[in-house]
Amino acid sequence: MATSGSDDDLAAATIGELKPYAIQVVLEDYNPRWPNWYAAEAASVRDALGSLVLRLEHTGSTSVPGLAAKPVIDILLAVPDTTDEAAYIPALEGIGYTLRIREPHWYEHRCLIRRVEDGAPYNVNLHVFSPELAAVEIERMLAFRDRLRTHDGDRAYYDATKRELAQRSWKYVQHYADAKSDVVEAIMARALQG
Template sequence: MHAEESQDEAPARVPMTAESIAAATVGEVPRLDGQVTLREYDSRWPEAFAREAARIRAALDATPHELEHAGSTSVPGLTAKPIVDMVLTVPDPGDEEAYVPALERIGFRLAIREPEWYEHRVLRKQDLGPGADSANLHVFPRGCAEVTRMLLFRDRLRAHRDDRDLYARTKQALAARTWTYAQNYADAKSDVVAEIMERAAREG
């Protein structure tokens, strides 16, 4: 069964434990053991996305795919880690041979594998150039509900300053705390993300 045929059966995302982080990580688990560094919005972030997107599209020319800029670096005016989040959809993320080798040739490496959650994969690339330290390339199946959610959240923050400011304040407060893993910081934002998404659903 292809990933897109079973995507609705994937479990809801829950905060990850040290054990689940280790299980999903390819290779050694990177520890943070400190605070998260945020930067003011940088207009070079979308430029970094555009450069990498062109390389990815060329590398995957023979593979059906779609690519979007997501995460905080995709929202003008929003403070963020200088890490460009990208969302790639392919027919079946579980078929790694169909896309991972091509992405490795342009500097990405497979970092996370979560087959039980929409067949999610993450590939990372360092040294993106001016303004952006690295990139996280999230891979999901076509038509994935999580991709829809991520892009709706991005578009909500782009269009609604109050929600964007709320999210920024939450991020800044959480970033000042000490975290064992970066994923712990990401999971701690879940409540405010849910609040914003509920408001978006009510308002259409």
Template sequence: MRAYEEITRHRDPDPSENPWVVGPPAHETVTIVPYDPQWPRRYQTLAAQIRAALGDVALGVEHVGSTSIEGLAAKDVIDIDLTVADPRQEDRYVPALERLGYVLVIREPSFHEHRCLRFPDPPVNLHVFGPDSPEAIRHRMFRDWLRAHPDDRALYEEAKRSAIPGGGNVMDYNARKQRIIRDIYDRLFRAAGML
């Protein structure tokens, strides 16, 4: 099935594309902290603000990433997926989010038209995708799998901790844990009958 192929395909960034809207990020020290039960409440507050600012433009707002998985240690950054009708129509959502304090930092036309806005305090990565984006579906599937599979949750946490000593920026940290992430994805895709 074609839709399954899009969801199960692992993608690497397009080397010819410069995704940075305001230049690459400054060096950030990656710190993993124990799970914080305040993360879901923080997400709820942020999501309510986003929905209020965007109204009907926000087709969906989801808590994703490690802070959405109870018991998982993580960077103290809330990841949110925002679904809009067309991420390319930035004038429909970016100005309203900028008024809240978000800054557009990534534009990736080759990656399902992904946009990412950051909010400094509390730290947020707001990922923008269109309806039925394969990557947004992957995010939800990964979150739900780790919520239900403690062995893979522990494996992922160990991969995160092992990725820190290499130093570098967040992108380097993400690259060092990528093999484990892809192994978990393959496991969950097989279990869902998608591979």
């Protein structure tokens, strides 16, 4: 989520109540089941949306073998128009998703979630973009993932940063994400250089 970590910005982008995280981030060592969880979730999304799925990718730390992560499957979904929520959100709600984030100022990003506490088999963040609006951001996200998959030094650096930051307490999980941004940008710069 590109929203800055200010409480007002977080509240403005959040659908429903913005609940403080108020605990330490829990990271797990890489779990070889994570790609299978993604594959099952991707099949459900494709079944629900059909031809509206323009692109579907496993992103985030659970998509990188050997990298510690919060046990949340991050998925990038590209649809023709994220602002046409009636075209895709009801179908996603039908398979257990809840719209949680709406960011019109950041590529019209939407984030839907599924959570274990609500009956899902695992936690999922489904990040929805439109290629027409967010082509550059989509490619940045995938370049970052691919860099971590193929460069041991960058993966180890990111892993160490995450583990150090996870030792702190955060009011909102977005604050933890924001704290990683300098490291992410440094790795991203290397990824985009080729």
